[in-house]
Amino acid sequence: MWRLSAIFLKVGFLSFGGGWSVVGVLKNELVGNGILTPEEFTKAVSIAQVTPGPVAINLATYTGYKDYGLFGAVLNTLSFLAAPIAIVLAVFLLGSRAKIDKERWAGALKGACTVMVFVTLLSLLRNHLDLWTVLLSIGAFFLTLRKVHPLLIVFGCGALGVLFSL
Amino acid sequence: MLHKLFFLFLKVSTLTLGGGYAMVPVMKWELERAKLLEEEEFLKILSVAQAIPGPIAFNTAVLVGKRLKGVAGAVISGLAVVLPPFFAIVLVAEFINTFRESVALRGFLNGVYAAVVGLVASVLYQFVKSQKWSLRKTIILATAAAVLFIKSSLVVPVVILLLVLLYSKGV
Incomplete structure (x- = not known):
């Protein structure tokens, strides 16, 4: 500790x-x-x-x-x-x-x-990132450049993550 | 006055998700609205907060508290910023522990991780874009980056060396 x-x-x-x-x-x-x-x-x-x-x-x-x-x-x-x-x-x-x-x-x-x-x-x-994580990251990067609010991106990606996992 | 400061920072810290840089503009807005601090004064404090180590939101709160109410103000403001995330983390950690087998939760965290990678890439991009790149500076930074790419465990000495070098050369 x-x-x-x-x-x-x-x-x-x-x-x-x-x-x-x-x-x-x-x-x-x-x-x-x-x-x-x-x-x-x-x-x-x-x-x-x-x-x-x-x-x-x-x-x-x-x-x-x-x-x-x-x-x-x-x-x-x-x-x-x-x-x-x-x-x-x-x-x-x-x-x-x-x-x-x-x-x-x-x-x-x-x-x-x-x-x-x-x-x-x-x-x-x-x-080790799988392909869709990489694609999602690239998407997130371009969204931040377009001034989309970071929180929206974070929770949006989280939601997509849930969808993919089911 | 002290309790006013405490609740102001407590509120900002509780309600602002997304890290320190998201909190700073909200702090500025709240302090101006409460007629505690003028914009110019706030920006001066912010520039000091950025020049010393530590989370920007924490530093700003402590310095604002000090400016308005001395040492007691600094302590109260610092506590107000730290307490909400502290308890939030404890709650979230318990929650995650309870549902650690959940596939959906794992998916959610993986998705968030992807977003984080994108956000960090964008932070890097902003840093690169907002500086003047002299040849000397480019060479120094590229060398440091290359060294760390090969041997990432050297990060602490390399960063200290880098700070000393950049400051003394004024690049």
Whole structure:
């Protein structure tokens, strides 16, 4: 349980630019260390997406809860949030003495996030996907480009998934 | 004031599905409507929230709380954002556990997974599109991506190196 929280603590410090940039890192850490099977990870990602709240926090809460109950869920969630809490505290204490070029930092983050989202996409694709899942993903991608609401896409694909499975 | 903040963020966090980026515009709207924060102030806070690690919705709430009501405001707002998804996940996990043999549920989650792949591809596309691509930057990012393609377990050191490199070179 502590090992699991340590992973979320570590990854918390890298969680820039929206949840999707860290999902790939989390998969490497969780599946690579044998804490979750690829199938369990796939399920956890889907669950995190259809539940209200930030995807990465949901993932932390769910994996903690699944194996260790409420205590694991609390511990995991807090571990993941420790990084932002620590940094906000540091900013309060240091005030504006720390000089960071904001524009530059934002640019650097964007670059790093691009690579991290790429890693996430790659790791999501590494699960053996059957043909119709791939087709559905491509469809979902083009729908987002046409500004269809993501929730509509998520639940629409879920409904199609139910139809296919019956 | 504190309870007002708490219920505002609680409401946004409970009712907004689809991750942090879906929550931010709703927060902005609610804060303006409650006459707690002007748009300009909110956008300033948002840019800080994006510059530090952590879920964007959580960071924004904590910083807004701090701005309006000091440390107590920060704690209350952070809690209000985290509590609803926490209990939602616990409920959903129980539900899934009860119906884990269900073929329909498995189908549903597989369908959602496909949608997630599409959404992530679209996030990547937006990231790529919204940046200026100098030759140097392209080479740095492509190298990092190639290294991670071959050895994905190196992601933590590579990302840290990447951040340092991009920031110090200002690309």
